[in-house]
Amino acid sequence: MSAQPDTVRRITVPDLRARKGGTPIVSLTSYHAHTAALVDKYADFILVGDSLGMVMHGMDSTLGVPLDLMIMHGKAVVRGTQRALVVVDMPFGSYEESPDVAFRNAARVMKETQCQAVKLEGGARMAETIRFLSDRGIPVMAHVGLTPQSVNTMGGFKVQGRDEAAWAVHVDDARAVAEAGAFAVVVEGVVEELADRITEAVDIPTIGIGASRKCDGQILVLEDMLGLNPRPPKFVKVYGRLGPMIEEAVKSYADDVTARAFPGPDEVYK
Ligand code: KIV
Numbered sequence: 067m068s069a070q071p072d073t074v075r076r077i078t079v080p081d082l083r084a085r086k087g088g089t090p091i092v093s094l095t096s097y098h099a100h101t102a103a104l105v106d107k108y109a110d111f112i113l114v115g116d117s118l119g120m121v122m123h124g125m126d127s128t129l130g131v132p133l134d135l136m137i138m139h140g141k142a143v144v145r146g147t148q149r150a151l152v153v154v155d156m157p158f159g160s161y162e163e164s165p166d167v168a169f170r171n172a173a174r175v176m177k178e179t180q181c182q183a184v185k186l187e188g189g190a191r192m193a194e195t196i197r198f199l200s201d202r203g204i205p206v207m208a209h210v211g212l213t214p215q216s217v218n219t220m221g222g223f224k225v226q227g228r229d230e231a232a233w234a235v236h237v238d239d240a241r242a243v244a245e246a247g248a249f250a251v252v253v254e255g256v257v258e259e260l261a262d263r264i265t266e267a268v269d270i271p272t273i274g275i276g277a278s279r280k281c282d283g284q285i286l287v288l289e290d291m292l293g294l295n296p297r298p299p300k301f302v303k304v305y306g307r308l309g310p311m312i313e314e315a316v317k318s319y320a321d322d323v324t325a326r327a328f329p330g331p332d333e334v335y336k
Contacts, residue, residue, distance in 0.1 A: 074148040077110055079183055079205040082151055083249045085110070086271045091250075091283025093273060094291070097122050097139045099146030101288060111151040113185065113207075113285060114140045116158070116215070121289050128214050131157040133171055140179030152181040153207050158215040161186050165198035172204045185252065187213040189239020193246035200247035208243035210264070211236060211277065212255025225276070227260035236260055237267050244268040252285065253277045276301035 085091050095115040096102040105112055118139055119131035133156075140154040154175050161168035172184045183205035186192060196206045211226045220226075227233055236256060243251055250271045253261050261278035274281030276299060290298040292306040322328045 076147075076149055076182070077151045079151065079249050082111060083270060086269060086282055088282075090281075091271055091273060093283055093285040094288045095121075095285070096143050096146075096288055099142045102143040102146035105288065106147040106150045109150045110283070111153055112143060112147060114143050114152065114154045114179075114181070115185075115287065116155040117287050119157075121287060121295070127217050129158045129217070133157055133160045133174070137175060137178050140175060140181050144180045151183065152179075153183045153185050154179055154181045156184050156186040161195060162188070162192075165195045168195045169199055169202060169204070172199055172206075176204060183207055183249070185209055187215045188243075189236070190242035193242040196243055196246040196248050200249075206243075206248050207250045207252065207273075208240075208248035209252040209254065210239045210243065211253045211261075214254075223255070225255050225257065227257045233260050233263065237263055240264045240268050240272070244270045250283075253281060 082091065091110045092108060093111045093113060094105050094109050095113045095117060096105050097114060097118040102112055114136065116128040116131045116136065118135070119125040119128045125131070136154055136157050140152070144152050156168070156172060156175065160171040168186070175181065175184055184199070185207040186195070187209040189208070189210045192208070196208060199206050212220070212223060214223060217223060227236055240251055240253070248270060250273055251268065252273045252275065253264050255276045256264070258278045261272070261274055262280050265272045265278070265281055271282035273283045273285050275285050286302060289295050290302045291304060292308040293304045293310070294308045296309065298304060
């Protein structure tokens with residue numbers, strides 16, 4: 067009998083990679099320790115997404131998110147979790163310039179947060195960087211289709227692949243990142259048939275968001291599915307009513323304070 071306390075085994079990159087075509091991969095974003103601890107029980111991987119710029123910090127897009135902020139939230143999520151693989155997003159401007167710059171910044175993310183992998187956006191154009199990082203011990207999750215860091219180039223957060231003529235480019239992007247060594251690829255905001263073609267075309271798990279049920283896994287922004295975002299994207303199924311619940315709780319608290327109705331120290335400390 068071991069004298070060691072039971073420890074929870076964390077899901078690894080090869081575990082996730084091996085789920086291609088298997089049981090669907092469950093994933094959510096999380097940006098802070100307490101929610102990460104709850105998500106950890108059910109998710110195979112947790113993404114510390116750069117969507118935190120919009121969700122946590124009220125930005126209009128993800129473009130203004132600095133690397134230090136990703137590292138700060140990444141540390142919190144790793145501290146809050148034991149089981150799920152933690153992936154941290156590389157923010158805009160931290161990896162596109164060259165494989166060397168990407169390696170320097172991704173290595174910082176891995177060292178300082180102790181996460182297990184990074185995610186970066188882009189298809190064929192990022193293949194060289196993905197190979198450079200994964201050959202040097204940094205597992206990379208890729209992200210194709212609607213890539214929010216390219217919002218200005220795309221002219222908005224637009225569903226991709228409405229025009230069938232563009233499908234080949236997206237499929238080639240997914241193939242390029244898989245061949246370069248990405249262990250999984252997020253497929254965001256593309257028409258369903260294109261998402262299905264991408265899933266068939268690559269031998270790594272596809273993680274859908276606003277894409278297709280047939281992807282190898284799904285991801286949602288936690289706050290969207292919890293009902294905290296008053297205007298969630300159309301494809302989001304809302305599983306909770308946290309926004310109204312928080313408002314109700316805050317109102318009850320304000321009413322208690324106003325009426326001096328909360329318990330006093332003599333009742334609490336006895
Ligand atoms: O930043 C993020 O949360 C993401 C997911 C939406 C995939 O990239």
